[in-house]
Amino acid sequence: MRASPGGQLPIDEIHGRDAFIAELWRTLETNSIRLEAERRVGKTHVLNKMEGEPSGNWEVIKLDLEEVHSAIEFAERIGGAVHQRLTGWKKKARRIGDVLAQYGGGGKVGPLRFPRAADRPSGYWKTLLTSAINDLVEQQAQTGKRVVFLLDEMPWMIAAIAERDPDGEHAAMEVLDVLRRLRQSTATGAGFRMVLCGSVGMHHALASLREKGHRNQPVNDMVLVEVPPLEPRDARELAARLLDGEGFCGDRDGAVAAHIATVSGCFPYYIHWIVSRLRSDDRSATIADVDAVLQWMLTAPHDPCSLRHFRDRIGTYYPGDERTALALLDHAAATEGPIETDEFVNVAKSVGDVDAQATRDLLRLLAVDHYLARGDDGRYRFRHALLRRWWRLERGLA
Numbered sequence: 001m002r003a004s005p006g007g008q009l010p011i012d013e014i015h016g017r018d019a020f021i022a023e024l025w026r027t028l029e030t031n032s033i034r035l036e037a038e039r040r041v042g043k044t045h046v047l048n049k050m051e052g053e054p055s056g057n058w059e060v061i062k063l064d065l066e067e068v069h070s071a072i073e074f075a076e077r078i079g080g081a082v083h084q085r086l087t088g089w090k091k092k093a094r095r096i097g098d099v100l101a102q103y104g105g106g107g108k109v110g111p112l113r114f115p116r117a118a119d120r121p122s123g124y125w126k127t128l129l130t131s132a133i134n135d136l137v138e139q140q141a142q143t144g145k146r147v148v149f150l151l152d153e154m155p156w157m158i159a160a161i162a163e164r165d166p167d168g169e170h171a172a173m174e175v176l177d178v179l180r181r182l183r184q185s186t187a188t189g190a191g192f193r194m195v196l197c198g199s200v201g202m203h204h205a206l207a208s209l210r211e212k213g214h215r216n217q218p219v220n221d222m223v224l225v226e227v228p229p230l231e232p233r234d235a236r237e238l239a240a241r242l243l244d245g246e247g248f249c250g251d252r253d254g255a256v257a258a259h260i261a262t263v264s265g266c267f268p269y270y271i272h273w274i275v276s277r278l279r280s281d282d283r284s285a286t287i288a289d290v291d292a293v294l295q296w297m298l299t300a301p302h303d304p305c306s307l308r309h310f311r312d313r314i315g316t317y318y319p320g321d322e323r324t325a326l327a328l329l330d331h332a333a334a335t336e337g338p339i340e341t342d343e344f345v346n347v348a349k350s351v352g353d354v355d356a357q358a359t360r361d362l363l364r365l366l367a368v369d370h371y372l373a374r375g376d377d378g379r380y381r382f383r384h385a386l387l388r389r390w391w392r393l394e395r396g397l398a
Helices: 018-028 043-052 071-088 094-102 124-141 154-164 168-184 202-211 232-245 255-263 268-280 287-299 322-334 341-351 356-368 385-394
Strands: 033-036 058-064 146-152 192-198 223-226 372-374 380-382
Touching: 018 033, 018 043, 018 192, 018 223, 033 043, 043 058, 043 146, 043 192, 058 071, 058 124, 071 094, 071 124, 071 154, 071 168, 094 124, 124 146, 124 168, 154 168, 154 192, 154 202, 168 192, 168 202, 232 255, 232 268, 255 268, 255 287, 268 287, 287 385, 322 341, 322 356, 322 380, 322 385, 341 356, 356 372, 380 385
Parallel strands: 033 192, 033 223, 058 146, 146 192
Antiparallel strands: 372 380
8 A cells, every 4th residue: 555645545545434434324324414624634535435335225426516616517417417317327317317308408319418608597497407416316216225415525515606606696506405405305305315525615605695694594404424534543553554565564562553653643644645755855764753744744835735724715715804713823833732711802802902701712713614613511622643743843833
């Protein structure tokens, strides 16, 4: 097994996720899922493995929505995927074909032809989306199967629709509302699930829509699941497999692999990076070599692991509160051990006119966005040791 930081791994090399994925399949038996994930934790590989090794009676369709910018484009992506799947089974997408024929498109046989913009009536995309899901669920029910859509980067798409679609925020909320109706419909609900996923949390997209007056709760029927780092044992095994695959044979007692797992925070991406850099630097893979590579990853001017993104997104995530958020994170990074909320309130007051409740709300958001972790006692700490170490270096706190 070779180190490939950021690469798309073969399904059989996606390590340490079997138990987590099995639990996702169990959840899908009764609910759709909102899958939240920090950057670089491996959520796309989780989706890829679910697609490549579907459980039991599930039919899986995975779509990357990062470049979808309108409700019409989303509906046509769904319609095209459904049509392609049904064509492969020699089935007919009856409803899709009827909708497109009505509006000057076509595709009952061969590729779909979507209508020109001038021929699309009001509500076209909703009719197409609903028809596509109904076609697929109906066909799968006849064979005893159910359908799950893995919709990657859904929050990006919702934000893009709100910004670029001619109907803006209204269209974005309608997309979420239509999907909710399909999940709850007596015609499709029992045979239809979805996993909404993204490295940007759905809560940011929904908060933006609420600010524009949209008060719906379009995803509160879904189970929120967070993709965690690997379990320590799985992280050690991954590091050992990569070291072996790259020809490092000196770690007989597993100490180096264990150290890699620890300093990487059990993130598979960083484990791959460390071993890859050990190889490219022609190092001998000792613990000291691992520490040297990690220091380079955290301090290299070109930011090879894109860690600066964690700082750059603060203004976007917390508009109007950037200065306070930075002060809270600086304090968390500089402090050993967990911190009382009142201590954070004093930090916030030192940088601006911020009341205690606003500080508590901001702390909660920083925890939701994986910067902080809140203990059972209500105290907070920096969540990931590797990110804390980088933050201290980047912000001059070390």
